[in-house]
Each structure stands twice: as C-alpha cells, then as structure tokens.
Amino acid sequence: MLTAVLAVTFLAFVLAVLAFGYAGRKESLKLILATGLTMIGTAVAVIVVTALIVVTGA
Secondary structure, three states: OOOHHHHHHHHHHHHHHHHHHHHHOOOOHHHHHHHHHHHHHHHHHHHHHHHHHHHHHH
C-alpha cells in the first residue's frame, strides 16, 4: 500500500515540476498558477483514488 502511494505521489510531483517548468517558459504568472493548481488538483485526485482502491482491496 505504501509503495503504491509513494509511486503515485512521485508521479504527481514529477508532473507538477514539468508543468511549472513549462509554464515558467511562458513567463505568465496566471499561466503558472493555473497550470500548477491544475496539476496539484490532479495529483490530489489521483492519490485519493489510489488510496481508496488500495483500502478497498480492489
């Protein structure tokens, strides 16, 4: 269970870093914030869904 959560967390972190890097090249604070918040929201959703799957044993 812990391994799955760590793997998903790492993937979410990598995606967030890539998103911030991409947005940073555009040099737009709005774009950086929008992309970052979107990626963070996606990461949280993935972690929650993964945790629920692991807890239910599906």
